[in-house]
Amino acid sequence: MHAMTHTPSAPTRQRWMFLAVLLTIAALVLSACSAKIETQLGLESAEKGTRTILVSFNMKDNQDKVKGGTQALDASVRKHLPEGLEYEGIQSEGDKARATFKVSFSSVDEYHSKVTSLLKASGSDIKPQISIVNSDQGLVQGIQVKENFSSGDLLGWLPEALVVDGVVSASNKNSVLSSSDETTVKFGEKEVKNSGGSKISAKDVQDRGFRNVILDVKEKDGGYSVMVSFVAKEIMNTETASAVDAYLNQVKPEGSELKKGLESSQAKAYAPSASTASAKEEVGRTLTFSASSIEDLGSGLKKLFGASSTDFSASREVVAKDNNFTVQKKISGLLDCSLLCSPNGDGLTLTIVDSNDKSYMVDPEGRASSSRSGGSSTLIAVDRVSSRQIEMKSMKVATSLGLDGSMEARFLYAFPTEDVAGAEQKLKDVFAGGSNDETEVRQDGDSTIVSVKVRGKDQNEFNQRLNEYLPDSKVTVTRPGGYHPFGSDYTVTPEIKLSSKLGNYYSAPFEFTFKAPTFSSLDQQKVDAANSLAKNSQHVQLTVNGGELSVKTDRGVSSTSGLTVPVSGLSMTDVIVDAVIVGLLLLILILLFLLRKKIAAARAKGRERRAASAAALGAAAGVATGYGATQADAQGGYAAQNGYPAQGGYAAQPGYQAQGGYPAQNTAYAAGDDSPTQVFTPQHGLNYGENEPTKAMPAYDAQAAQTAQPAQPVQPTQPGQQVQPGQTAQQPVQPNQFGADDGDVLQ
Incomplete structure (x- = not known):
């Protein structure tokens, strides 16, 4: 059996060596140009401290790249110094110089506010997370300090400020600050080991925390249903389980329920292996509770996690876009699991399920993802925005x-x-x-x-x-x-x-x-x-x-x-004209009503005038027929009335002397007289249509008329009534020519 090996050729080795030399030279050049950053975080307590940033550089190596020397650097820094950052100037020692910056704070909130302002001035989109814990309670006791930003991030504004003022050229902007720096943390006089590099992550603790804390929040009926799964690093023994139960019962929200074992399938996947029922109960704990609002949810989580940095808030905003109206709900805050999560574990996992059963996992930087592959950390920033289209009722x-x-x-x-x-x-x-x-x-x-x-x-x-x-x-x-x-x-x-x-x-x-x-x-x-x-x-x-x-x-x-x-x-015109007509009619009726008495009086005067005219005509007729004296004259005057003296009768007046061509008054006309003043009385004969010859009427004889006048009927006296001396019985009232009531409707 032969082993096959590959040996690089000489030209290949030379190329690799040449590339390594170039990289080394570039690193030296960059290090010569870049300033070195050192960070010292000194804490007097978990709330108060000072962050000191030291920026060191070699003026001899950078004299060709920095125009104006340290004086120009100092002037540019003071000109562009952001709010919240203190600057103590540049100290020189030979060819070396060092600028000192400080961020002092008396509370974590103040520290967070100043850091946020500096990151914004530097053009960074980092949302700062700061956790400073020094606790003798909880499952993880001791000092823990964690941040998600570096001092280089806080000084991101400096390179461009130097370029704007002409101190550094634009081509050297990215080499002004070093990409790596040294960071130390002190709590009082005690130095706490930092394992986070340029970003602080320091701890000195006694660890009995959980490997995983899985937080599932589900929107339900306008509120929230919460399940928290605490996954142990290993099967807990009796002592550990008792300590865990004692602490969780102390910090659990009101109305919540704590159970042994794990119910969530995700939590079971992270749990230590266990086969028996009793062992499965000791791989973790499950806590459930309900919250009626986002404020109620925040209060419950703050009590559970214990760290002062834990905070939850929510806001709503109506957004109009493309003729659609939506309500955006924003949940923001920070969850700090430092007292429950082991620094050596997987930390905290947050999953939010909305009312449409859509699930979002929030990663440590606060980003929400529909997948379940988000990262884990003991510190999670929550910044989730959900949109709901407004459904009008x-x-x-x-x-x-x-x-x-x-x-x-x-x-x-x-x-x-x-x-x-x-x-x-x-x-x-x-x-x-x-x-x-x-x-x-x-x-x-x-x-x-x-x-x-x-x-x-x-x-x-x-x-x-x-x-x-x-x-x-x-x-x-x-x-x-x-x-x-x-x-x-x-x-x-x-x-x-x-x-x-x-x-x-x-x-x-x-x-x-x-x-x-x-x-x-x-x-x-x-x-x-x-x-x-x-x-x-x-x-x-x-x-x-x-x-x-x-x-x-x-x-x-x-x-x-x-x-x-x-x-x-x-219409309005119709109403106005109709109103005018009706008004005129009403006015006429009102005038008639108001003037009714005057109209009645006028009619009464008219009747009097007619009566006077009739009386005048009667008198004229009496004169024409030969009456020379009134009836009162013939009767010898009126008797005395209630104390008034009796009126004597008027003596009969002798007839008028005859005028030329006319006979004297009171003298009978001769028979057959055709004078125009002769009064004729046709004499009817025995046979119809025959008239006797006209006869003259005898002259008026007052004495004879008085003798021939019938006596007037005497009004009977009422029982017990006596006729006064000198008073004759009253004649009955004669009706006038119009009757007792002439029918005047206005009378």
């Missing part, structure tokens, strides 16, 4: 038309409160209207409603504002002109395009309502006829209730342009 557009022509539209976006809790302001910002619109967010049961009101004093102003809120949207009212005393038919056409706010694919139930103005109404049959396509759709429901129309659909609507609303009623 409903969408409603409520419009109304005023009698004065004003128009209003309310847009009501309803979301589940549990999905958008804490993001109300962002929702308001996303759905808000223009400067003239009113936007508010309110709670209604389990819904969060964003309400936007758009209003205009007339159609033009309303459509201008509506178009600002929803481009290419308008509402048109078409009605006939002129005056219509009993109203007219008109139409309202809403063309509202919601796609600019909601996109074209949302599927929430939609409702559109229209409220007609006062004195207007809607008819179900007319609405159905004007919207036959919608009426015949099984997904659309048209309902009229008096002056209101409701259009509902179980599917999302991106535009209402196909809808027509027929309305019947009065």
Whole structure:
């Protein structure tokens, strides 16, 4: 049997030797150009300390590469020194120089804040993780210090600052600082061995910790279900198991349950081999608990892990992108397993399962991956963002038309409160209207409603504002002109395009309502006829209730342009003209009512004038027939009335003397006298149609008339009533020519 070997040829060996020489020369050149970094972390306690960074360089070797010497270096450093970093200047000793930087802190939070600022100034995307533990409790006791950044990372701003100021050329920028440095850690006077190289990882502990701690967090019913698996390095004996149980029962969250053994399949895969039931119980422990919120979860984990650096927080943000609206949930914080995880083990593993049963494993740098190949560490930064598309519960557009022509539209976006809790302001910002619109967010049961009101004093102003809120949207009212005393038919056409706010694919139930103005109404049959396509759709429901129309659909609507609303009623012009007419009629009635007494008085005066005229005509007739004295004269005057003196009768006046051609008064006309003043009385004969010759009427004889006048009936006196002396019995009242009541309706 022959062994086959391969011996490199001489030319090949020469090429390898030449390459090694080149690499050595390059390393020497780079080391000559680069500054050396040393780090000293001095801790007074687990909270307070100082990080000292020493940057050493040889000016003789770099005099051609550094323009201006140490003075130029010092000026450039002071000019660009970031906040949070202290600079004590450059100390020179011969050809060697050393710059000193310090980061002092009185708490881990302050230290973390300053480091974050320096990394940002250096353009680094490292999210700092800092753990400083000095504990005599827990399963791992002693001093542990761990960081995920180096001093070179904190000074990343320096090379470019020197290039900007012309101290170093751009070609030498990457060789300003050395890629390796020396790091030491001291806790008080005790130096703690660092095994992390340029990144600190120092410990001096008594280790009874677990090989693996596997944390499974599952979102469930708005809260979280948590299972923690503690995997032992080996099968625990009675003493170790008792110490483990005592500590875990002390730090477990309230309401949690601790069980022997392991239940998770992933945890069982890391567990030490065990065959018997009793041995399987001692390969680890399982802890389960529930959290109602991210804050509750953070409190439980902080108590469990014990380290002060453990912290959990969450935030929500509404994001609008490509007409889709999502709520992003961000979980951030730090999990420090220093008191539970063995420094020599695999550390902590975090897996998050969302509400859609999608699993994410978080690696030590905080990155979430859907695979299960993430790394493990005793320190894990959590920075997970999950997105959930907003599923609206409903969408409603409520419009109304005023009698004065004003128009209003309310847009009501309803979301589940549990999905958008804490993001109300962002929702308001996303759905808000223009400067003239009113936007508010309110709670209604389990819904969060964003309400936007758009209003205009007339159609033009309303459509201008509506178009600002929803481009290419308008509402048109078409009605006939002129005056219509009993109203007219008109139409309202809403063309509202919601796609600019909601996109074209949302599927929430939609409702559109229209409220007609006062004195207007809607008819179900007319609405159905004007919207036959919608009426015949099984997904659309048209309902009229008096002056209101409701259009509902179980599917999302991106535009209402196909809808027509027929309305019947009065316009503002009709109402004004009708009001004027009715007002005039009422005014007339009011005037008649107010002037009724004056009208009655005027009618009474009219009756008096008519009575006076009749009396005057009667007197004239008496004179014409020869009456020379009144009845009172003939009767010898009136008797005294209740104390008034009796009036004497007037003496009969002698007749007037005969005038030329006329006979004297009180003188009978001669028979056959044809004088125009003769009063004729036809005398009827015995036979029909025969008249006797005209006879003259005798002259009026007052004495004879008085003698011939029949006595007036005396009004009977009432029982017990006496006639006063000098008073004659009263004559019965004679009715006037119009009767006792002339029927005047206004009297």
